[in-house]
Every structure is written in structure tokens, then in C-alpha cells.
Amino acid sequence: MTRPVRRVAVVTGGAGAIGGSVAATLTAADHEVVIMDRTGDVPVDLGDEGQVRAAAQRVLDQSGRCDVLVHAAAAFDRADLARLDLAVWRRVQAVNVESALLLARAFVPGMAARGFGRIIFVVSDTVWPRPQRTCCRT
Amino acid sequence: MTSKGALVALARALAVAHGPDGIAVTCVAPGLTATPAARAGMPAAAFEAVRARQALPRALVPGDVAATVAFLASDAAAALTGQVLCTDGGLVMR
Numbered sequence: 001m002t003r004p005v006r007r008v009a010v011v012t013g014g015a016g017a018i019g020g021s022v023a024a025t026l027t028a029a030d031h032e033v034v035i036m037d038r039t040g041d042v043p044v045d046l047g048d049e050g051q052v053r054a055a056a057q058r059v060l061d062q063s064g065r066c067d068v069l070v071h072a073a074a075a076f077d078r079a080d081l082a083r084l085d086l087a088v089w090r091r092v093q094a095v096n097v098e099s100a101l102l103l104a105r106a107f108v109p110g111m112a113a114r115g116f117g118r119i120i121f122v123v124s125d126t127v128w129p130r131p132q133r134t135c136c137r138t
Numbered sequence: 139m140t141s142k143g144a145l146v147a148l149a150r151a152l153a154v155a156h157g158p159d160g161i162a163v164t165c166v167a168p169g170l171t172a173t174p175a176a177r178a179g180m181p182a183a184a185f186e187a188v189r190a191r192q193a194l195p196r197a198l199v200p201g202d203v204a205a206t207v208a209f210l211a212s213d214a215a216a217a218l219t220g221q222v223l224c225t226d227g228g229l230v231m232r
Contacts, residue, residue: 018203119164
């Protein structure tokens with residue numbers, strides 16, 4: 001399907017297996033894909049607020065817009081409560097959650113102005129599924 | 139993966155706040171997907187044990203996630219927001 005303007009999709013974690021597959025699939029679906037990762041079209045450390053802000057601005061400068069934001073990047077660590085290192089916890093929250101918030105804040109105004117936006121977070125069903133279970137079993 | 143729960147909450151908040159602007163916010167929750175990182179992170183036997191518990195006991199691949207993301211990004215998903223779609227082969231029911 002062709003559209004008047006090709007949609008721009010930003011994919012964090014695009015250098016990884018899942019993000020890379022997302023990038024390829026969206027490219028095949030006629031999106032201009034911008035990969036935001038440690039390596040990629042826009043190199044960035046997603047755990048660094050200043051770098052995330054600058055990366056978002058670079059996307060807007062280079063591509064003019066972001067219509068679709070896919071957050072597939074994830075830092076990963078597991079620890080029990082007694083051994084939890086707060087610095088590691090904060091790093092995981094920064095990469096997984098805060099970067100998504102910062103990117104949404106950068107791109108939502110343009111999406112709203114154009115009246116179209118899609119934001120998609122790749123999460124995990126490994127630990128959270130209780131509400132779904134309830135729903136599936138009723 | 140407490141941070142993933144935070145993302146689901148953030149998606150719902152953004153979906154409510156910016157739905158009127160034409161912005162849809164959704165989540166895709168993959169099951170145990172066969173990526174090099176996931177394979178390296180656990181023994182092959184444990185990986186197979188999870189796969190066997192799925193209602194659809196096929197190996198999950200990155201393309202399963204990508205196809206769902208592409209659907210959510212498409213005009214076909216115009217009525218969807220604030221949802222979590224699990225590409226987990228039905229593990230969520232077990």
C-alpha cells in the first residue's frame with residue numbers, strides 16, 4: 001500500500017535479533033526505518049538521558065518526523081532482593097523505561113499535530129501475566 | 139522484569155492521554171523467543187521445556203514479534219490501543 005508520505009519508524013534495539021526483525025518487517029511494509037541502538041543509524045546509549053534526547057532530535061532533523069516508535073531495546077539483569085545492586089537497577093530502568101518515556105515525549109507532539117502516531121513497546125510475558133490469565137480463564 | 143511491568147503501565151497511561159490525538163500505544167509481550175541472547179542465557183533443555191508447555195509448541199522466532207509489531211503499526215490496527223498482545227504460543231494460559 002502506498003501512502004502520500006512514507007511513515008518514519010524509529011526502532012530502538014534494532015541491532016538485536018527481535019529489533020532487527022522488526023526493522024526488516026517495517027521496511028518491507030513501506031516504512032522509512034531508523035535504527036536507534038548502540039550501533040545503528042542513530043548510535044545511542046539508551047541509558048544516558050542526554051544521549052537519548054540528542055538522538056531523538058537527530059531523528060527529527062534527519063527524517064523530519066517519527067510516526068511509529070517501536071521500543072525493542074532492553075537491558076537485562078536479574079537479582080534477588082538481598083543482592084540487588086541499586087546502580088544496576090537504575091541502569092535497567094533507564095534503558096528499558098526512561099528512554100521510552102523520553103522518546104515518547106520527543107515524538108508525541110509531532111504525532112499529535114499530524115493526528116497519527118503508533119507507539120509499541122516490546123515487553124515480556126515471562127513475569128507479568130496474571131491479569132491475562134484471569135481474563136483467559138473466565 | 140519489573141521494568142517491563144512499568145512499560146505496560148506507561149503504555150496504558152499514554153494511550154489514555156493521547157488517544158484523542160490519534161496516537162495508539164500498545165505492547166507486544168513475547169514468550170521465550172529463540173534469539174542468540176536467549177539461547178545463550180539458559181540451557182537448551184530448559185529452553186525446550188518452556189516450549190513444550192506452550193499451547194502451540196512450536197519454537198518462537200523474532201519474526202513472530204515483528205509480524206505483530208507490523209500489524210500494530212498498520213492501519214489494520216486502528217481500533218487497538220492500551221493492549222498487550224502476547225506472542226507466546228499460548229504459554230500465558232498454562
